[in-house]
Amino acid sequence: MKTKALALKDYIIDIRRKIHANPELGYQEYETANLVAGELRKLGLEPQMEVAKTGVVAEFRKGAGPLIALRADMDALPIQEATGLPFASQIPNVSHACGHDAHTAMLLGAAQILKEEEFEGGIRLIFQPAEENNYDDPDRFSGGERMVKENVMEGVDYAVALHQVPMMPSGMMSLTDGPVMAAADVFTIVVEGRASHGGLSPEMGVDAVYVAAQIINNLQAIVARNISPTESGVVSIGTIEGGFAPNVIADKVVLRGTCRALSQESMAYIRERIQTIIQQTAGMHGAKASYEITQHYDVTENHPTPTKVGRAVAKELLGEQAIIALGPNMGAEDFSFMAQAVPSVFGLLGTQITPEVSYSLHHPRMNLNEDMLPLGTAWLAQTALELMKG
Incomplete structure (x- = not known):
């Protein structure tokens, strides 16, 4: 799986950079959604648009096995970027300082791989809007909660998601049992x-x-x-x-x-x-x-079954020494609504460039090690395949 993901490295990075240069706030991800939908159509999929206002959902099935949901968030933050990157945000006071551009790119890479794999089950690809806030939504629903309210998790057996962490050494993963975020x-x-x-x-x-x-x-x-x-x-x-x-x-x-x-x-x-x-x-x-x-x-909580599978996949991809347990933290994440709806696993992937060049999430200079993105893609794809085996 790692080899297949590495073959997509240029594709994943290119997608990430396109999204990074054109960030959109929550419930305004129109161009991002169009880009995602266009890539899914190239795979022969028929994406649903305007799910939870500006989200995109696509599904394909190859047998009667379990249905696995893979989720990425798409929204940016109201932060002026200060990275100086050649593909830095072109939108004043809006930037992908949390790395959702990378999450979306990794999931599109996983879709490329899974479309060609043989398996017994189904894959539901969820590209979610508005993770960072509810953006004055009249119902006060963030994108994750709205997707659950719109029954996007209906029929799903397990859900899988990933967050890049620029302060964690590259190539490390944390998969915590139980509560991950508050x-x-x-x-x-x-x-x-x-x-x-x-x-x-x-x-x-x-x-x-x-x-x-x-x-x-x-x-x-x-x-x-x-x-x-x-x-x-x-x-x-x-x-x-x-x-x-x-x-x-x-x-x-x-x-x-x-x-x-x-x-x-x-x-x-x-x-x-x-x-x-x-x-x-x-x-x-x-x-x-x-x-x-x-x-x-809600609490973002890892269920024992998918977490055990996700940890085994991470050990296979990265080596046992690369797996750490950070323990729960008091940050919040709206994958929580999906994790409360169905058994889920939420992994943290280290993307630190160097200890000297390392800025936290939501910092104007936050950047990430793009070499790690194929590993995230491989983890998403392989965890989905392993979960189908039961």
């Missing part, structure tokens, strides 16, 4: 008080700034005193907006933050505690408070 919410809290003169008659007002400060302090007790030390959780307030004059009691404060956990159960409990704390804290001081989740991801 459930995550982005939320808004609005505290409503009553304005008054802050020097002359503060007793006539209800100080939304003071109430907001109490809410922030009380929220810290959720993880410190309500979550087991053996569990992981985060509650962070990132922005505070309120008040309009130094001598006026503020009547409104808006807090925005995030909460995260490594289990669906812990996440549900954290959400419930946030709601309770803000309502009761506000009520103690005669204020009102509302809590709204504006974005959410």
